[in-house]
Amino acid sequence: MEKMEHIILESENNERIDKVISALNEEWSRSLVQQWLKEGHVTVNGKNVKANYKCMINDQLVIEIPEPEELDVEAEEMNLDIYYEDGDVLVVNKPKGMVVHPAPGHTSGTLVNGLMAHCTDLSGINGVMRPGIVHRIDKDTSGLLMVAKNDFSHERLVNQLVDKSVTRKYFAIVHGNIPHDYGTIDAPIGRDPVDRQRMTVVDSGKHAVTHFRVLDRFNDFTFVECQLETGRTHQIRVHMKYIGFPLAGDPKYGPRKTLSINGQALHAGVLGFVHPRTEKYMEFEAPLPEDFLQLIQSLKK
Incomplete structure (x- = not known):
């Protein structure tokens, strides 16, 4: 134990x-x-x-x-937004508000429950709680995820994440008016010693790099594209806060006075990787969700 x-x-x-x-x-x-x-x-x-x-x-x-109990994670029929699927890989567009995988005390309504109903073949590398899950995005972040349908694909996709060869572009709305059009944030991320539920920039943290470019500016807010070089927990949310431009709507890292949009304005819009079997590069793009577009329109006004 x-x-x-x-x-x-x-x-x-x-x-x-x-x-x-x-x-x-x-x-x-x-x-x-x-x-x-x-x-x-x-x-x-x-x-x-x-x-x-x-x-x-x-x-x-x-x-x-205690050793984790083998939980019964049940398949649940869901209307999943699947962008691509073959015998090895599946790419799905996760809606805001959905948790990626079950955890003790929270075993239904997750993306994994829906995936299990959609296909019976998911890799077993991460065990019963996270079948097929290669990487995660936060509950209130929408966007694209790759899912492995067998262990062969899982290992090769994870290796690409380790090698930093996966393309992951996110779209975000942040507080403040970023003065420069491009930037790179290179700052290590680890658990916050004061609040263990949060991550923060700490010297003892893991290497983390985020590249950003400004797409539009609206008075007190900026619309940015962030490209991940590494994939640390809450990386974009932590890095943008660190440079003084926290995400709008973020209950954990944003200011108290923020936009009431039920969670951070963050969308995983572009995902690209080399197919584990054909070895051909594939890239997918999911448009901004309707509520994100409406937010941009209201900020423009």
């Missing part, structure tokens, strides 16, 4: 322990952590506590992470 140790930080003082632990890993739901506490998998300073225990600075947490 894997163990994790954590010392309570000043920012976590007086927070409920179930909330603190679930913030340490985005795949640990609050209900899953409460189950662990009930079963005695968590100790604070060597003692078991209840889920409503209020943490104190320098409390020493030890979390025994």
